[in-house]
Amino acid sequence: MVTIDLETEAGRREALRRMCSIRAFDSTAGELFADGEIPGFVHLYIGEEAVGVGACAALDEDDYISSTHRGHGHCIAKGLDPEGMMAELYGKREGYCNGKGGSMHIADVDSGMLGANGIVGAGPPLATGAALTAQVRGEQRVSLSFCGDGAVAQGQVHEAINLAATWDLPAIFLVENNQFGEGTPVEKQHNIENLSATAEAYGIPGITIDGMDVTAVYEAVSEARERARAGDGPTFIEADTYRFRGHFEGDPEPYRDEEDVSAWQARDPIETFAERLIERGELTEEEFEAIEEEAEREIEAAVENAREAPEPTPEEAYEDMFSQPVPEITDFARGDVRADGGDR
Amino acid sequence: MVTIDLETEAGRREALRRMCSIRAFDSTAGELFADGEIPGFVHLYIGEEAVGVGACAALDEDDYISSTHRGHGHCIAKGLDPEGMMAELYGKREGYCNGKGGSMHIADVDSGMLGANGIVGAGPPLATGAALTAQVRGEQRVSLSFCGDGAVAQGQVHEAINLAATWDLPAIFLVENNQFGEGTPVEKQHNIENLSATAEAYGIPGITIDGMDVTAVYEAVSEARERARAGDGPTFIEADTYRFRGHFEGDPEPYRDEEDVSAWQARDPIETFAERLIERGELTEEEFEAIEEEAEREIEAAVENAREAPEPTPEEAYEDMFSQPVPEITDFARGDVRADGGDR
Amino acid sequence: MSTATEPSEGRESTETMTIRAALREALREEMERDEGVFVMGEDVGVFGGVFDVTGDLVDQFGEERVRDTPISEAGFAGAGVGAAATGTRPVVEIMFSDFLGVCMEQLMNQAAKNRYMFGGKTEMPLTIRTTEGGGMGAASQHSGTVHTWFAHFPGIIAVAPGTPEAAKGLLKSAIRSNDPVMVFENKMIYEREGPVPTDPDFTIPIGEASVEREGEDVTVVATQRLVGESVDLAEDLDGDVSVEVIDLRSLYPLDTDTIVESVEKTGRLVVADESPLSYGTHAEVMARVNEEAFFSLDAPMQRVGVPDTHIPFSPVLEEEVLPGSEDVRAAIDRVV
Amino acid sequence: MSTATEPSEGRESTETMTIRAALREALREEMERDEGVFVMGEDVGVFGGVFDVTGDLVDQFGEERVRDTPISEAGFAGAGVGAAATGTRPVVEIMFSDFLGVCMEQLMNQAAKNRYMFGGKTEMPLTIRTTEGGGMGAASQHSGTVHTWFAHFPGIIAVAPGTPEAAKGLLKSAIRSNDPVMVFENKMIYEREGPVPTDPDFTIPIGEASVEREGEDVTVVATQRLVGESVDLAEDLDGDVSVEVIDLRSLYPLDTDTIVESVEKTGRLVVADESPLSYGTHAEVMARVNEEAFFSLDAPMQRVGVPDTHIPFSPVLEEEVLPGSEDVRAAIDRVV
């Protein structure tokens, strides 16, 4: 059972809603970061919403995803609650990670979200492991890993694909080719036109799709999921997309031209999808606006909540290292550093 | 200028001679290991001689190679002296590594041999680095890395190929597909028929050749070398071959049948090449025997020399860590561990 | 710190076995006990593992649960992390500890950090077994002792047994633990024999050192191979010097109390561990004693380890750099 | 240990600059001096490096010598090893030290071991620069301090400057060295200013600590960020307690003599370093003092570091675990 059935009108509207929710979340996160309300690094998903939403729509709630440093979109697409996410960005105890993770580490394994990841390329082995659990346990789940075009240069991504292909694991490798790895264009990172050619090294299907089209993503992932569930192994999907914002907030972007950005912005995945629904008569302009406004309100409420949520207490820093108490950390947590050399 | 020109009669004879030299070296090493004369691990190249010799014949003396744990053949093919190699296997000071390296670490950077390597998959990045030196320095050298079929599952091999492909480095990736990585057959390590399909992920030429045929290897590497020198980047070559012996000496080989071994042994790269030369009238049976005997004599002499060569002194263990003296090690070398707590 | 299960007593009946057999029985019992436990690594199946630890397990549990992997330590250690996070208990074998560099990222950034980064909401019941140590002429890339890295790195439990009993009890605790545990096996002592409790519920709590031999004059804290050598040495010295030998067993958490108690009695400490000396495991043991038993010390603490070199190939050279009984003895002589 | 070039005096004329500028000038001067020196890493070119250390170097030296890499730390660190072995002097930037796990194998098994394994016949003039430390809310995978691993691992030279002068002088020595040198830059102090000799031949010998401030009552051995904080603290405490502050500068080799000499004078030691405490850099400094100045110690040695956790994201939590001036002060209070 898929999470959002894009074959239905209600499903398409829900997909639009989720994309708007991501857009609102990340636009707001960008502003809050600029205002100094959010510490650390923030990598925004604006422009790439169709990939996350199209992919997660095609998955069952029980399926797993692994994510990247640019993970907000994947989280919302997988059904995580923006309130808990925003609280996490604020480093609050109510956040998904009790404030310990921040933007780059939001996770909710119970919702099938194995974690954003600060290490480029680290997600695919994790997702492969979740697919391995499914195989070892005889469960009917699939596991999808998101990664960037830049990550395809990482050896561990290749190792993961090879394992999944050799063991016929129920895995899907979805590459979000947003044309850059930080400031380096994809052509300077790879020697191939389409990254989907990577699949050939592993004897699995590889396709390149329009990542600005939520339906195209949904269809490709649906097919891959069927294949995975049938025991036919993994699929490699390259979704062509673009990040409308800098690599991280504050990025001076010396590496690209305004025109390129505008050209891709003209293909905004939310606008174009909404237009299509409007053309088909499934949606009115007003309804679209209402969806957008609702998304913004939802995020504003999440911000209000996050602002007011209590900070963790300093002692909480010593929690969550291990499943069981460890004397070293227990001593530190008690402020119990004696180092007095014992009895004389 | 190639090292051995297989287009000439003299060159073909020299190639045969080198293959015989490798065979003699490794047969002897196997026996010495069984007799307990050589410590550590020994991985023999018997059956794969055509790959190393065909490849190094096509290289200039100035070109670089990186090798593997199964490196004796690559060394002899690259022109290293069996005497120094055998002394190294005995752990003697006269060995290529002063006895510090042993079978798995023979190196001679001055001869373009960047080192055998105990880490599966570590060689290709090193060879890529040597190719980078050539590019940065504007030198006309190429750099070839040998690695096994098993190594193709290692991420760093993929990273190296990607770098070389993206930067058009003068590199050649030569995979010796001897059908097994230790006890695991290639089919259980990969999902592709021909490992040369790996090249497609990097937009470079990839071919599979008969690794039992020294001429085929020579030709493929020659072409790859031309391409590299022309600035057209790397080539991926898969040479199909077989190791006639166990993975390491002492391997009980529970993973393969005697018949499979025999079938491949029937294609012995030395026998078949010698037969071809005899058929062509370039060589007589007697001459072939003489070459084999000479090779054996050479290796016997190397063994004699190695046996008699002096052992390193224990203090030599403290040499060669750094280019400059480091107080910590100097103290240990002097046996100067006081730890007396200083003055009272 | 205690493991998921409380330390069982059940030491009534024991059987003499090697460390190799003890490890294999630990794996077998835990696989029988919990279907979620599975083993993966290079040639752990039909081949039985290069040091024959997994042995015949594949016959009993099949190729899915005793799984041969491609040569991709980062990939399969990472898959172990992902599998552990989603409801299984993988036991990953990294053939030689020198290869841990290949999968270091997955260990340091994923296995070790996930629980904390995720606010304690992820379990990580992952066991990594690997072999350490010199002594077989395997040269620098197959002889290293790197456990100090993992003892140091937060978020990882590290154990290093010196006896068959510890090997079995700790590996079982590792598998039952919901944290990532690294088990460092010294490759030279797989054949070492000793009594091992037969009760399948026998485990050894992680974080407890063991006084292997009592003594009055000097405390030798040893690990792995050097535990046996130190106990033998202590016997030899008996009458001359009374040596207390402690098997550290767990590197992290470290059982400071047992060590401090011993040093309070003896006033002298020697730490014997096969790590390179600078910044090695020894230094931490010494630091703890400094902090908690400084005023009991009668002499500077001593350490025995590898003299900051790699392990060379030649037997003459290897013998020179590997710490052994004589080095422990020299260290004892320096303080008594 | 001295570097390829003898330590120049040339400190007559100095210029005030930040650590960032000092590092960039070191790179610029060495690239001007030797055509074989080149820089590679992720976004070191047009982007100028995430911490803007390489800055505009690409304009001066071009894209071949200031080379952007694909995101493949193992691949390009390995290429650095291969390039260094064949006649160039690569300076490889690993953006965050947490990513060192990705290329650990190439560092531990190739860069660190090649010379020794090959009987001393290979040069390895490889420099690896990386950033360490918490303080910017970058969370657990971008805030680690891992230099103890490399200080411990044989075959690697490890330096960690605390001042602009040390940053420039050590990076230059690193580049000129024929051994693999890792340069650990703390990311919070790039803006720290100080005087730096302008002479392009100025270098700082690897293996020498520096007494940054003299004192009589207690020795604080500090690294990186904590050097500045300790010096400031020493000023604050002036009149009250007389604190000697030593910038360790080189982790390996370690300048035991300078530390021992200081402790012989003060009788008290505090080690302040941002590594996690257990098995951290601190323990080695303490072990050396125990070995060579045990009888000068008037009190147990103290250490200040991260309390065995990862670096959490929330500023409240991060502040709690990061060692700082107050922790150094508390440690001093415990012993004087």
Ligand SMILES: Cc1ncc(C[n+]2csc(CCOP(=O)(O)OP(=O)(O)O)c2C)c(N)n1
């Ligand atoms: C192993 C590793 N190397 C480098 C980085 C620094 N870094 C963070 S994001 C990024 C670019 C990633 O590019 P891509 O995979 O295309 O993802 P995108 O940012 O475009 O979504 C880099 C280099 C990292 N986090 N991890």
Ligand SMILES: Cc1ncc(C[n+]2csc(CCOP(=O)(O)OP(=O)(O)O)c2C)c(N)n1
């Ligand atoms: C990183 C790493 N993992 C595992 C090993 C153990 N090992 C040594 S050789 C080998 C098999 C290599 O297979 P292949 O690359 O096909 O080379 P072959 O031995 O067949 O020549 C393995 C697994 C190793 N040396 N390094």
Ligand SMILES: [Mg+2]
């Ligand atoms: Mg990208």
Ligand SMILES: [Mg+2]
């Ligand atoms: Mg093979």
